[in-house]
Amino acid sequence: MKEKILMMLKQNKDEFLSGEKISHEFGVSRSAIWKYMNALKEEGYIIESIPRKGYRLISSPDILTYGEIEEYLITDFIGRNIYYFDSVSSTNIKAKEIAPKEQEGTIIIAEEQTKGKGRLGRNWTSPKGKGIWMSIILKPKVDPTKVAKITLIGAAAVNQGLKDIGINSYIKWPNDIVINGKKVCGILTEMSCELNMINYCIMGMGINVNLDKDDFDEELSKKATSLKTITGNTVDRKKLLAYILNHFEELYIPFKEKGDISKTIEISKDNSILIGKEVRIIRGELEKVGRVLDIDEEGQLIVEYENGKVEEIFSGEVSVRGIEGYI
Secondary structure, three states, rough: OOHHHHHHHOOOOOOOEEEHHHHHHOOOOHHHHOOOOOOOOHHOOOEEOOOOEEEEEOOOOOOOOOOHHHHOOOOOOOOOOOOEEEOEOHHHHHHHHHHHHHHOOOEEEEOOOOOOHHHHOOOOOOOOEEEEEEEEEEOOOOOHOOOOHHHHHHHHHHHHHHHOOOOOOOOEEEEEEEEOOOEEEEEEEEEEEEEOOOEEEEEEEEEOOOOOOOOOOOOHHHHHOOHHHHOOOOOOOOHHHHHHHHHHHHHHHHHHHHOOOHHHHHHHHHHHHOOOOOOEEEEEEEEEEEEEEEEOOOEEEEEEOOOOEEEOOOOOOOOOEEEOOOO
């Protein structure tokens, strides 16, 4: 009910709505309307209320609730059910708790993560109200060996969502988004499966949107940055989130229905920061140097080593680094 009232206020932002009109619209008492208005005010909405005139929405807070991103969404199912939290340990952890009973496309999003994690168990800095920290519950009927492709889809969606707000970025295969040689987004995909059947997948995503320079410690600042630091302006998190979800659904549906990731591969190749570069391929304690030739139709990285051998690399537990640093 609160979300419906909020939507009505947004649709009539330039005029007052009487409590009587709102109560008649939704079939609830005027005292109930008053309570919902107070609840919205507690969330940060500025609502003007004048006796005998009613209520008018003045401004909305910078929060990532469904009510705040719905106007920008064009999806059918991705992001249409959102669990919003002020703070969680990890959105991936929370997503795993509810995934078995939730519909595909459900999103867990938090203003803050206290124990955010990236690939290979690395920590992820997730300060309050400054980023997009979310996890998407997915239930594709594909072989578990194909799940790594979802990470590529996520990276392509972020790249395209950033383009929608005028920010060009590069994809560092398989799961990072890079601008000016530094990481602004990481993706972690996990799954629960039995033999050849997937119970669910969780695609976690962390995007450094409006972090300030002092949000990164000295070591992290060498390889990570934020959109605000890059552009010099505060970025609209609501629009960016919705645009990413729109692109993700567009790219995910062909994969889910036909196993098709051709559009994702096209985006990944066109915006790759690795193709043509010398890199270090790291597997645990083993490290090799090679040149990235391409990304094939299955989403594998094609690398030619110093000895002339060419290898197709799956994401898995492999890390790709530049010769002298992150990239």
